Amino acid sequence: PRYISRDQVSEEEANHERQILTQQALQEGKPENIVAKMVEGRLNKFFEEICLLDQAFVKNPDEKVKQVVVAKNASVKTYVRYEVGEGIEKRQENFAEEVMNQVKK
DSSP, X not given: OOBSSGGGXXXXXXXXXXXXHHHHHHHTTOOXXXXXXXXXXXXXXXXXXXXXXXXXXXXXXXXXXXXXXHHTTOOOOOOOOXXXXXXXXXXXXXXXXXXXXXXXX
């Protein structure tokens, strides 16, 4: 996630995403009265991807992180994102070069 909550998403970014989703829906040939509902639904999915509090809770995917935080009477002030394998440096080996070094010896 890039943001803790929807409040932190800039109005410009939300409007930009709304315009993109509207264009996509119109290109699909949907009627304009349905387009608005589709855009809001897709915008909610967009917020679920980029906002920590709107994401599904890891231990119970039926709950949102926001619900768990409220239930525990807590608040999120900051977070750190870790990615699996991040920081692990893999040794680069050149097999052909290794063989040539052994042949030369």
